[in-house]
Amino acid sequence: MDQLDASQHAFRVGLPNPADALSTCFSTSYAGIIAFMAVATEGSFAKAGERLGIGRSAVSRNVQKLESQLSTRLFLRTTRSTHLTREGERFFENCNQGVTHIVDAMNDMLDLRAGPPRGLLRVSSSVGFGRKVVAPLLSRFCEAYPDIAVDLMLDDKAADFAAEQIDVSFRDGCIEDSSIIAKQLVPMQMALCAAPIYVQKHGLPATLDELAQHECINLRSSGGRVFEWEFKVDGHLRKYLPTARLTFNDADLVLRAVLEGHGIAQLPGYEIGDHLARNELVMALRRHVPDDRGHYICYLCRQHLPSRIRVFVDFMTEQIRALNLLCLDDFYLDSPKGVHQA
Template sequence: MIDLDDMRLFVRAVTDGSLSAAGRELGLSPAVASKRLTRLEQALGVRLLQRSSRRLSLTSEGACYYERCVSILADVDEANAMVGRGQMEVRGALHVSASLDLGRQYIGPLAAQFTEQHPELRMRVSTSDAMLDVFEHGVDVAVRSGAMADSRLVSRRLALNYRVLCASPGYLRRRGTPASTDELEHHACLMLHRPGRGILPWMLQTAEGPKPMRLDAIITTDSGDLMRELAVAGHGIAFKSIWDIATDVEAGRLVPLLTQSAIQEAHIYAIYPSRDFLPARIRLFVDFLLERMREREGTVLGLLGMKV
């Protein structure tokens, strides 16, 4: 059985960078603090910290354990506060991940607004086009296009979303506007590349139904944000989420193409680990995202001629 006080000592030692300082804060002598940390490591069967006279450093196992300990202790503190004061307080740490485009344009700013409303919350926002493993990276809420087929995760739809072909007005003046998907092979295509998966095909709606199109890409990249910038600069046609390019379309920097046929569903979901007790900070943050994104949803879908 792991003692929560030992877990708190470990987290405090990592935060302070000193086991003796952590012990003093918790009212423990250096000798007792050292014994308590050793007891925790023995119970787990792994070394969590490399200790020397000058510094502490996390082992790889310690780094993973630290992320989960922070979340677990925040849950415990939140549960105690809820019972003690009879209310749901948002406090502790919240780790949110999102793609680069969604994170930069929406999730990051909304996270900042949420922390202004809840000053006892400490928010960490990770932005990456790589699909981070929620459990491995200690993510509390991941915002992604597309639901996850994992029984350990809960998916809650935040907004309707579609991927659409787009290009800049300058590119279309030079190269012409494609009238059908068959004409795309004559255009400069900007496509995503994923390590281990190669160039990702465009899954487009055609007269024969959904069809993966593997085109000769003039530029490939692993960054959706860079792809958007290349399209805005007039280097070719991209296949992007309408949410990612909404501000560019509104400003006239990008034009959606073939919107009556060549689109792909990619609805936006909040994804989080399934728990019997869902911390208030997760539940209320997801509620906050849903409310704010629904406010924007009608305008974004209107760019494709759709109504909510």
């Protein structure tokens, strides 16, 4: 049995681990209580020393220090036997309750790591991706893992894992936070698009400079910031904040306004793929679409990951990658069927 298995076994049977580093760094009372519990359980100082991996004399010294600290005699010792005093029996009963709670707490943590997935999972996501992609998959996840409860929070600002007690977060764009583990699910496709009715009246921009001549529709974040449009020009990222006739703080309202022909907007591929397939939208300036963005699933640490987080990350990774989110390559650039290309 290796050290980790021995540690887990010792806690599961309700006895301290001989290799427990805590016994060397806690106060005298901790070492004394551990020695006391071992002697009371084993019935002798020698057997207690074997169980704890220390000498009999060290066990005796720790118990004596504890007795001095408590000003109470805990054991009646003779050359043939060791018995608890009445005070020792009372102290053992009280300490045993604490040990039981500690053992239960340890076993609960071990079960969270290696046992069946269970417990509450707090998940955050950007509003659009969470509503369109993540939320529809949750019913299937809950069917597969009925002992996991999911709390999904939609917000376009980056989640604060510590302050908000977030287990998993879905993020879009470029991840520059080195304190988290960010696993790319799929590349993030952004496209400038318009409805055919808008194209028939106004045409489509052929260059970035022509954007100023068009009716633009902007998206404002929950924090009040208007999202900039991003393009790739000669291998470099170029950001553009259009003067908008319409601005919304909800991505669905931006999409609806575009579908109704009120203007053009830059929208993610997962939002517009179905509309492109039905010829309800057309793309523009595809050659300038940035190719360094992604949809990510994020969490804090790979080590000691609870099983509920592990299975959720694996499930969502498999399911999202199976979706047709990289759909923009399937459609003709800058012109829908029956619409003259500008």
